[in-house]
Amino acid sequence: MGSGSFIAGKYRIAQRIQTALALIYPPRCMGCGDLTESDFGLCGPCWRETPFIGGTVCESCGMPLIGGQDGFRTECDDCLKTARPWRAGRAALLYDGKARSLILALKHGDRPELARPAAQWMAQAGRPLLRPDVVIAPVPLHWSRLLKRRYNQSALLAQNLGRETGLECVPDLLIRKKKTQVLDGKTAAERAQILEDAICLHPRNARHLIGRDILLVDDVMTSGATLAACTRVCQAAGANHIFVLALARVAKDA
Numbered sequence: 001m002g003s004g005s006f007i008a009g010k011y012r013i014a015q016r017i018q019t020a021l022a023l024i025y026p027p028r029c030m031g032c033g034d035l036t037e038s039d040f041g042l043c044g045p046c047w048r049e050t051p052f053i054g055g056t057v058c059e060s061c062g063m064p065l066i067g068g069q070d071g072f073r074t075e076c077d078d079c080l081k082t083a084r085p086w087r088a089g090r091a092a093l094l095y096d097g098k099a100r101s102l103i104l105a106l107k108h109g110d111r112p113e114l115a116r117p118a119a120q121w122m123a124q125a126g127r128p129l130l131r132p133d134v135v136i137a138p139v140p141l142h143w144s145r146l147l148k149r150r151y152n153q154s155a156l157l158a159q160n161l162g163r164e165t166g167l168e169c170v171p172d173l174l175i176r177k178k179k180t181q182v183l184d185g186k187t188a189a190e191r192a193q194i195l196e197d198a199i200c201l202h203p204r205n206a207r208h209l210i211g212r213d214i215l216l217v218d219d220v221m222t223s224g225a226t227l228a229a230c231t232r233v234c235q236a237a238g239a240n241h242i243f244v245l246a247l248a249r250v251a252k253d254a
Ligand SMILES: [Zn+2]
Pocket: 029, 030, 031, 032, 033, 034, 042, 043, 044, 045, 046, 047
């Protein structure tokens, strides 16, 4: 028996194991647990209830916009009002409906397996930002929160995105050295400073950053203040262009 047919035989065995596993563990919908056609997917009803972002979007945050591209840079009202320090941003979902429950399950429900399909959606939405030499880095979480949740959901998304796209991912490029204090009652400038003081570059990772483009990954973008703080830290350390990619964007009136 030649090595070709030996490999083919091995492949057939692997296929049979796969089929047997599918019979024991049939693929289930990530949203509701119903049976689906493929692993890590959503069933029809869950798919329809998940607000994927498409069409014309804000160049800075990925929010869907009404109206078509006019050849100029398109931005939402939020980004026109609060200038973003990063170059461009995208989000895969609106933080609403089924998207909200999927993200809460990823964040607090101990369901890290959701990061894989989520990263695939992010790769799709973030395609215009995925330059060949970009370094993917997550928004950091303070260690005390990490203990409570066991994992940083943004780091998990970043790692899965790296695997999905073949791009370099540095999960601890940034670290959160201080727990962020309560920001209520502070001005926008004070909040920005507090956030920026809490985040720093991991000393070991400085070489990953100088002159490189960075893609910052977060699970949810609300005001964008944390992403802005991370952007400024990267810029101060000598990074080139910064891009941001969130799994979901909170609409202002949500
Ligand atoms: Zn479902």
